[in-house]
Amino acid sequence: MRAVHFTDTYLPRRDGVVTSIRTLVRALADHGHPGLTVVPRHPGQADEPDLLRLRALPCGVADLRFSPWLLRGAGATGTIEAVAAAEPEIVHVHTPGPVGLLGVLAARRLGLPLVQTYHTDLHAYADAYRLPAQALRATVRLYARRLGVPHPPVGPVGARARGRWPVGRAGRGPATLHRRAALDATNLLLLGDADAVVVPTRAVLDRISLPVPDERVFLVPTGVAGRRPEPGQVAAFRAAHGIAPDDRVVLAVGRVNREKGVDLLVPAFARALAGCPQARLVLVGAVFDPRWLTGLLKSVGPAVAARITLTGQQPAETVAAAYGSAELLAFPSRTDTQALVLQEAALAGVPAVLVDPVLHRHGPLAGAAVQTAPTPEDFAAGMLRLLDDPAEARRIGATAASRAARHTPTSYAAAMCEVYDQAARRQRAGARTTGEVGQPAVNR
Structure with missing residues (x-):
């Protein structure tokens, strides 16, 4: 079954969506x-077979590119x-931006089944x-x-009509509620006609x-292939980034941005130190x-900042060497929907x-894993728990590795083929089909 994938994020930008798409396409x-x-074109983007690159402009946020077809x-x-x-x-649409919208339009015009993966919160x-x-x-x-459709009502009236206006919920002011109502309307436009939605x-x-x-909702975890580096690669990584032989590496992998919880991680590390x-x-x-990052590092003082190493974005083989140098992975994010780095770290032990x-x-x-409350004190305690007890760290790492190993690229591709088949049968019949892949989508 030949699929066409639409994504607003692609190499040379690296993130979980890019990793998931490339893993799936290869498998x-x-x-x-x-x-x-189908991807937005980036300067210096390497040619790949079966890649359709669209004209795109920088949008000024996180190195994302904006496909201007939306304006014309x-x-x-x-x-x-x-x-x-x-x-x-x-x-198969993977993102909610202009390229993803183009995928929805392409499915409609070509009369093809539409599958969406909801990667991003x-x-x-x-x-x-x-x-x-x-x-x-x-x-x-x-x-x-x-x-070419009427736009859904946005705001209190439209959201209440769809049962998605959380009136009176703690911590959500009017601005938050209006943002969420608009995003619910966006999701309705993008996902409402999908023959299958993958989470x-x-x-x-x-x-x-x-x-x-x-x-129409299917729970399909992304498969991750383990990659253990050679000792020489680990040593080269440590040397390249000034990591001393007796340094005990706490690793974080992902965008160094506020939505990834870095503003929790840095003060927590100060306490762990x-x-x-x-x-x-690292x-x-x-x-x-x-x-923003400079201000965050200043807030913990020069002594702590001197124990924090920034490597920038790295290719997969260098990230594998980073896992090989680490004693634990710190994952402070509360916005991730899959956190492939948890699986990558687990497969590295x-x-x-x-x-x-x-x-x-x-x-x-x-x-x-070790789960803590989202406070600097508790997160620091969680890090120290593993640093202070290597035996427990090894035990948790081994259990995590065995569980992560269940989700391989091969199993991921097989599950997605089942989803594609369900979506195609539903589209041909013009009616819904019912089925489960791997784990059923839980009742909401």
């Missing part, structure tokens, strides 16, 4: 299902014709960056116009009410807001400390 191809991937609807025609020439049998990101509700409402109107973990369903019935002076925090990931209770209980590691 499907290995099993006789070649595909096409006629720009979609050539892309859809190129997609049709590849003779796909199914459309949009509500959490919109709250973290305080995106203006007015801009989000304008996006809803523009998306509806490009799809990578239960965390999505616990946080968000998706506008699709349960029988007081209990373990050999600790060194942050592997892109820095998109250096001014590295135990994790995290604060997200849903990912801890229902993620691929199924509790094989």
